[in-house]
Amino acid sequence: MSLAPATRKSSYTIASIPGDGIGIEVIASTIRVLETLTKTLNTFTLSFTHLPWGSAYYKETGTYLPKDALSTLRQHDAILFGAVGDPHIPDHISLWGLLLALRGPLQLYANVRPVRTFPGTTSHLRDAAGKPKSIDWLLVRENSEGEYAGQGGRSHIGQPWEAATEVAIFTRVGVERIMRFAFKAAAARPKKHLIVVTKSNSMRNGMVLWDEVARSVSQDAEFKDVKWEKMLVDAMTVRMVASPDTIDTIVGTNLHMDILSDLAAALAGSIGVAPSANLDPERKAPSMFEPVHGSAFDIMGKGVANPVAAFWSSAEMLRWLGEDDAADMMMGCVERVCDAGILTRDLGGKEGTAGVTDAVCKEIEKLKSR
Numbered sequence: 001m002s003l004a005p006a007t008r009k010s011s012y013t014i015a016s017i018p019g020d021g022i023g024i025e026v027i028a029s030t031i032r033v034l035e036t037l038t039k040t041l042n043t044f045t046l047s048f049t050h051l052p053w054g055s056a057y058y059k060e061t062g063t064y065l066p067k068d069a070l071s072t073l074r075q076h077d078a079i080l081f082g083a084v085g086d087p088h089i090p091d092h093i094s095l096w097g098l099l100l101a102l103r104g105p106l107q108l109y110a111n112v113r114p115v116r117t118f119p120g121t122t123s124h125l126r127d128a129a130g131k132p133k134s135i136d137w138l139l140v141r142e143n144s145e146g147e148y149a150g151q152g153g154r155s156h157i158g159q160p161w162e163a164a165t166e167v168a169i170f171t172r173v174g175v176e177r178i179m180r181f182a183f184k185a186a187a188a189r190p191k192k193h194l195i196v197v198t199k200s201n202s203m204r205n206g207m208v209l210w211d212e213v214a215r216s217v218s219q220d221a222e223f224k225d226v227k228w229e230k231m232l233v234d235a236m237t238v239r240m241v242a243s244p245d246t247i248d249t250i251v252g253t254n255l256h257m258d259i260l261s262d263l264a265a266a267l268a269g270s271i272g273v274a275p276s277a278n279l280d281p282e283r284k285a286p287s288m289f290e291p292v293h294g295s296a297f298d299i300m301g302k303g304v305a306n307p308v309a310a311f312w313s314s315a316e317m318l319r320w321l322g323e324d325d326a327a328d329m330m331m332g333c334v335e336r337v338c339d340a341g342i343l344t345r346d347l348g349g350k351e352g353t354a355g356v357t358d359a360v361c362k363e364i365e366k367l368k369s370r
């Protein structure tokens with residue numbers, strides 16, 4: 001496996017899939033912010049293809065994705081995704097119809113979830129061990145197999161002895177590529193520290209292969225400076241709360257990191273700021289950027305969703321495209337807005353989605369005079 005470098009261009013095509021619920025609200029805000037940024041910087045352009053795929057599309061057509069969806073997406077440089085999930089459609093239908101029908105087939109095998117305490121916001125760990133704590137972690141999630149392989153089935157349906165299986169699949173290729181990605185990611189950070197999350201005490205097959213491959217990748221000369229350790233997932237939850245400053249980069253399976261990334265987001269402040277990048281590190285397919293959160297049935301349509309997770313996800317998209325300066329400038333603006341106390345309710349503020357979006361756009365426009 002080699003990590004392919006970005007090829008910078010003067011114009012990028014972005015496939016936008018807002019999906020459902022607050023996904024639609026935060027992606028509309030994100031496109032406004034990105035358009036303000038590109039107009040202000042005037043160094044590259046973004047052209048958006050607006051794709052209506054989501055639960056309304058499913059109710060109308062009987063499918064979440066048209067037959068040519070993957071080839072349509074492959075014509076783009078990147079994908080911006082909101083969220084999917086509808087109160088009237090079973091979650092396994094909506095998620096396997098849309099989001100999971102993209103991550104696996106496009107082989108976006110590395111799901112990267114940075115977690116950081118934002119200026120102006122408070123970590124729930126502020127009082128941990130008696131001193132203020134801030135968080136700066138990089139979570140790496142295996143995103144193509146494991147517990148999400150989709151293998152299994154149901155037998156004796158409707159009978160009292162009905163049975164169901166959900167089979168996790170760990171392949172040597174799948175584990176090795178995510179381990180190499182994680183070791184590289186850890187090596188690129190100042191602390192050069194990686195925690196390999198596992199559960200090989202009870203899960204004696206797939207998780208033992210996982211550990212063996214981690215050890216063999218760690219012995220690669222390229223990673224000789226990376227300090228790494230193995231940690232059982234249950235103990236990892238305790239460490240995240242009790243000793244957050246002993247953590248830097250974490251790699252784990254699809255399900256373990258799904259759960260740990262929501263915990264990390266809540267500890268850092270709110271799920272409303274947590275971004276995620278679904279990467280094809282070899283760049284054969286367009287990578288997909290989306291907030292960690294879902295469609296949030298309880299707040300959708302109310303105009304109160306925090307758009308920061310989607311903003312930050314789109315900054316990660318710019319970074320992936322090679323536009324690091326633009327990404328840094330955008331995140332600087334988002335941080336100044338948070339620092340000024342312009343926050344949504346999930347972070348203890350009073351602003352709505354539109355108020356935060358307006359404030360970020362204004363902050364971006366100030367870049368013109370710098």
Ligand code: NAD
Binds near residue numbers: 095297299
């Ligand atoms: P959720 O992330 O949608 O919401 C969990 C809680 O966090 C809710 O109280 C919600 O109001 C709050 N929240 C989430 N995002 C927020 C934001 N930006 N600002 C403020 N508050 C925010 O998770 P859920 O309730 O478990 O799932 C709802 C639906 O979304 C389900 O159908 C689920 O399957 C789906 N889902 C989709 C994705 C995705 O598309 N990536 C991710 C998670 C859940």
Ligand code: IPM
Binds near residue numbers: 099292294
């Ligand atoms: C996430 C989400 C998805 C996941 C669900 C909605 C399938 O929770 O991106 O964290 O588990 O991957």
Ligand code: MN
Binds near residue numbers: 259292
């Ligand atoms: Mn999740």
